[in-house]
Amino acid sequence: MPLDNPPVLLTTRRLNLAVLPPDAAARVLAYHEANREHLGPVSPARPDNFFTHTWWRSRLAQDAEDWRRGLALRLFILSREAPLTAAPVLGSVSLTDIRRGPLQSCEMGFGLDHAHQGQGLMTEAVRAVCDYAFGPMGLHRIQANHLPENHRSAAVLHRLGFTVEGLARELVLIQDRWRDHVLTALLAPRTPAG
Numbered sequence: 001m002p003l004d005n006p007p008v009l010l011t012t013r014r015l016n017l018a019v020l021p022p023d024a025a026a027r028v029l030a031y032h033e034a035n036r037e038h039l040g041p042v043s044p045a046r047p048d049n050f051f052t053h054t055w056w057r058s059r060l061a062q063d064a065e066d067w068r069r070g071l072a073l074r075l076f077i078l079s080r081e082a083p084l085t086a087a088p089v090l091g092s093v094s095l096t097d098i099r100r101g102p103l104q105s106c107e108m109g110f111g112l113d114h115a116h117q118g119q120g121l122m123t124e125a126v127r128a129v130c131d132y133a134f135g136p137m138g139l140h141r142i143q144a145n146h147l148p149e150n151h152r153s154a155a156v157l158h159r160l161g162f163t164v165e166g167l168a169r170e171l172v173l174i175q176d177r178w179r180d181h182v183l184t185a186l187l188a189p190r191t192p193a194g
């Protein structure tokens with residue numbers, strides 16, 4: 001993938017997915033504050049200043065830089081009903097640890113505002129991100145891990161064709177405990193030549 005990737009904006013029936021600039025820090029922080037209880041128990045350990053405007057400003061600047069360098073793509077989910085510059089953040093889908101060469105793979109993570117669950121929004125968003133990963137980004141494999149008891153996450157992945165490949169013991173430190181994770185992956189659709 002070339003350096004200086006263009007800004008990403010994916011559009012689905014109900015959603016926009018965008019790499020947000022640092023001046024959107026207040027909107028991202030509001031999303032995380034409203035979902036502290038919802039996302040905390042499934043999220044990797046967070047830095048002490050995670051719930052601050054300063055942290056999010058610098059994190060969003062880093063996101064843009066990571067995308068420019070082809071290292072990670074962190075997209076925020078916004079409703080199409082509001083303008084991009086004002087729409088509240090409804091969730092996120094991230095592709096991190098992008099590996100090129102003979103792997104062409106990445107790790108996917110996602111989260112949705114608790115009050116917006118149950119409408120198929122995450123399935124819609126993840127489908128668009130997978131299409132983008134296998135299309136313009138040219139990746140071959142998307143890996144996604146979840147806690148064994150995270151049935152909602154498992155359902156999203158299953159709906160989109162991810163296959164369970166195993167169980168990784170004590171994979172992620174979450175709220176001071178090393179937690180096992182179910183490993184799943186989706187492969188790029190086969191082309192006639194592939």
Ligand SMILES: CC(C)(COP(=O)(O)OP(=O)(O)OC[C@H]1O[C@@H](n2cnc3c(N)ncnc32)[C@H](O)[C@@H]1OP(=O)(O)O)[C@@H](O)C(=O)NCCC(=O)NCCS
Pocket residue numbers: 038039042109110111112113116117118119120121122123124145146147150152153155156
């Ligand atoms: C995981 C998470 C994103 C799943 O959210 P979700 O709302 O269940 O997923 P979707 O937005 O795809 O919605 C699916 C639900 O909407 C329903 N639905 C309605 N319209 C739908 C449509 N057009 N397409 C698909 N599902 C639809 C489905 O039947 C399903 O309902 P159910 O929960 O009663 O079975 C959410 O629970 C979350 O943010 N959890 C915390 C963070 C997390 O666990 N992240 C993953 C870490 S690995």
